[in-house]
Amino acid sequence: MKIVIIGSGNVAYHLARAFTENKIPVSQIFGRNKSNLQLISEEVHLPYSHTQLEDADLYLICVSDGSISDVSKLIKKDNCLVAHTSGSLPKEILTGNYRKASFYPLQTFSKSVDLNYAEIPFFIEAENKKDVELLQDLAESISEKVMVSTYEKRKYIHLTAVFACNFVNHLFARAKEISDSQEIPFDYFLPLIKETTDKIKILEPKFAQTGPAVRNDERVLKAHEDLIKDEEQLKIYKVMNESIKEMYEL
Template identity: 40%
Template sequence: MISVVILGAGNVATHLFSAFNNSDSVSVIQWFNRNISSLKSYKNRVEITDDLSQLKEADLYIIAVSDDAISSLSSQFLFENRLVVHTSGTVNIHDLDKKNRRGVFYPLQTFSKNATLDFADVPICIEAIDKSDLSTLKVLSKAIGSPYHRVSTNQRKALHLAAVFVNNFTNQLYRVAHEITEAEGVEFDILKPLILETAKKVQNLSPYMAQTGPAKRKDKKTIKKHLDLLKKEQHKAIYELLTASIQQTHGVLTDPRTHSKKNKIHGRKKL
């Protein structure tokens, strides 16, 4: 049985508590947060505290707070030589205070408190300075049914950056699409099968091979019509930027504002 103390009360901490609490081989013995009122609803399920001096001895301390607070919080621990990990995609492992053994337990997924999540669909990126601690993080990942991946700090940072593109930026594009449909009184829900199919395609095809649409097929008339339909300058800028990016990737550089082919790449002749 792995004993765990969780620090923080945000989305990641809340989902981790739920996953650990449902595991037969993990015991959350304490949950810390500076604002203890955020944990009041859990007081009958786990010991809660807002006092760092009262932290219990555990196999593992998981810091699940904002990136800017990780280093400072780890430096305030009164104990030494225990395993302390953070859950950030970008914070360096060495930002944790060196008086304790250090590691990273980064769940690569989007978390919302009220959204149900199966940890079988949550890859855990693990990192540790000591090999024995790496084994502990592997066992912890298995205990909640998550696949784990041993990564370096630079690899983890690259994964987090890529995740921003596939999740945060994509979600913003959903928001733009919602504004466009809403402006014409069309239900955004009509697009949901397309959203699901797009995500499904990249399970078996590379994003390069899965690309379709007017930008790739050099459909200048459709591109012009789309730009004319867009009412917000910000939406036009996004459309133009992504169109240019797709065309550069697929060998045709066309300025969506002038609709003129500039050149081809990948060794093809200029037009």
């Protein structure tokens, strides 16, 4: 089976690495950014092009959500299999006379961060059983966590990921604003962050909750509010504490 990866960003880079490490042949990496493609090609030793899209049996589109539809129009081959890697879009966003699918890796990707691909969950969706099995086999060649999904379920998977990853990282960024304002190295908080994430591997997040809100410690909550001078930080602090209180019916 001839596979072409379309894209030159973080997802394309990591899929190319994952396939290479697991000895899955990739015929080409195709994209618009020649310099990015060159860097990926040099690292994973795969051919690339920014001008000529090679003929393939499977195209994996690894571009931004807003570009998927336009990029899918570049694929002119009939009856091949085309899958995007978006968590929030239906497979029907793909435009062409080919079989449509989704091949969604649930992870946040950065080129500078090495990943254990075996731990990354993949969610598979396709138009027929044969293509589901094909993509499932491909994902299982990379990962130990593969699930056949639907678009309706994938929407909730993506929503959960936003809460669990994007929102949490934003709180890290806001926390660093506070530590920076007092010249406290943010590195000192990394063991606390690690313990928090390690704990939910053995406890349900609801049962792992600590802090003044779950204790309903109004003295500490008020003292913190008095310290916060930034309006946005104060708003986040109050909303998060009210949410915690509501969950624990305090």
